[in-house]
Amino acid sequence: MTDVLVARDLARTYGDTVALAGVSLSVGEGEVLGLVGPNGAGKTTLVRALTGTTDAEGAVELFGESSRTVNRSRIGLLPQSFDPPARLTARELIEYYAGLYDHTRDVAAVLSDVGLEDATGTAYEDLSGGQQRRVCVGTALVNDPDLLVLDEPTTGIDPAGRRAVWRLLEGLADTGTTIVLTTHYMAEVERLADRVGLLSDGELLALDAPQALIDEYGGQTRLVIDLDGEPQTTPSIGFETTRSDGRLVVHDVSPTEIGAVVDRLTDSGITPASLTWREPDMEDVYLELTGTAVGHGGDPLDPTELEAASPVAADGGER
Ligand SMILES: Nc1ncnc2c1ncn2[C@@H]1O[C@H](COP(=O)(O)OP(=O)(O)OP(=O)(O)O)[C@@H](O)[C@H]1O
Structure with a gap:
């Protein structure tokens, strides 16, 4: 080239x-x-x-x-x-x-x-x-x-x-x-x-x-856990766990360990509202390399934005 x-x-x-x-x-x-x-x-x-x-x-x-x-x-x-x-x-x-x-x-x-x-x-x-x-x-x-x-x-x-x-x-x-x-x-x-x-x-x-x-930098597939309320602390459940946007993110967990994660959260008094299994993406690369989450002006986009697009509205609708 x-x-x-x-x-x-x-x-x-x-x-x-x-x-x-x-x-x-x-x-x-x-x-x-x-x-x-x-x-x-x-x-x-x-x-x-x-x-x-x-x-x-x-x-x-x-x-x-x-x-x-x-x-x-x-x-x-x-x-x-x-x-x-x-x-x-x-x-x-x-x-x-x-x-x-x-x-x-x-x-x-x-x-x-x-x-x-x-x-x-x-x-x-x-x-x-x-x-x-x-x-x-x-x-x-x-x-x-x-x-x-x-x-x-x-x-x-x-x-x-x-x-x-x-x-x-x-x-x-x-x-x-x-x-x-x-x-x-x-x-x-x-x-x-x-x-x-x-x-x-x-x-x-x-x-x-x-x-x-x-x-190279995105890390492993992770388990994202939505809770009914904001987690006040990061629970110690035997897996690397971080808090992000009011959610818990459990890293380096295999599919067969999901039950154990839920059990240990429950033992810690935390009830998951929903679980999402997520592949790493560029936001994880950004976080890993810069030490900061994608922030101002870079809010995560709705996943549908990656899908085939519809024609732009005539008035833009952007006011
Ligand atoms: N004309 C200038 N005078 C003084 N400092 C400047 C000038 N232009 C850029 N800087 C400084 O240089 C650094 C890099 O700025 P730059 O605008 O290139 O960053 P950026 O990555 O484009 O940021 P943003 O995402 O906010 O647009 C910043 O610390 C900024 O304050």
Whole structure:
């Protein structure tokens, strides 16, 4: 696979804060790379360093050239903070950004791709937060980029709109577009990313395919126990047990030991309301590597979000 992006030893500090502590990675043509990590991990700084929008030590090559000299029209960038002129309509905004390039995609097709065909005449300031974010995604697509870099593309978008963006990105990846995206949604990288980079304190802790990360860091299948009330303490039942979101999680337990777990909980005065047998996932990888659960902005998604998606609602329903 040809490398579209190669970064070596990227480092960036702000005063005493180490935002990037020497990150190296490469992204192959048509690959989708997801970057995850807690707030302040360095994701945005890495995206900015990769796209030449902040100064950083180290080297970045895009399409075999320096990021400073590369033809910028081959790149689509959605920054985390992006405030386009608010009085322009969705269509006018896409047209405006299309006007910056010689070769562009069809404006109506871009609006349709991001699920805004019924809101093309609405001023940006009158769109819902999720619709606004979809317009912003559209501005990053309009130049038909070979490399698309998206900093939290689906933050603030409701589940239906998020799935629509996922389908859009899957379609682009299928036709060879290389994509780098940051997200707080583990379901997003599990679904979209060929490889996931996990950042913490400016360091790239791991970089691999989601399933490879889950196999290496996700731990064993576990038993999740819902209780009638909040567990006040973690009971000592002879199995490694943790508390999470008001539930008990029993680790490294085999199916034949479930009865023993229930008996010992009952002996401890705890009555399970329900038991769930759960495979490890990216949230477990995240917890294992960063020491924190997926938190702000990354609440676990409903499992149905991973299923085949329905068309996005015309009004977005995201206010
Ligand atoms: N312009 C800046 N001036 C000062 N400090 C900055 C600046 N940009 C980033 N930082 C700091 O660098 C560190 C990494 O920030 P960055 O925005 O890259 O993290 P992030 O992983 O994108 O976080 P989030 O998930 O909250 O968006 C943080 O400690 C942040 O406060």
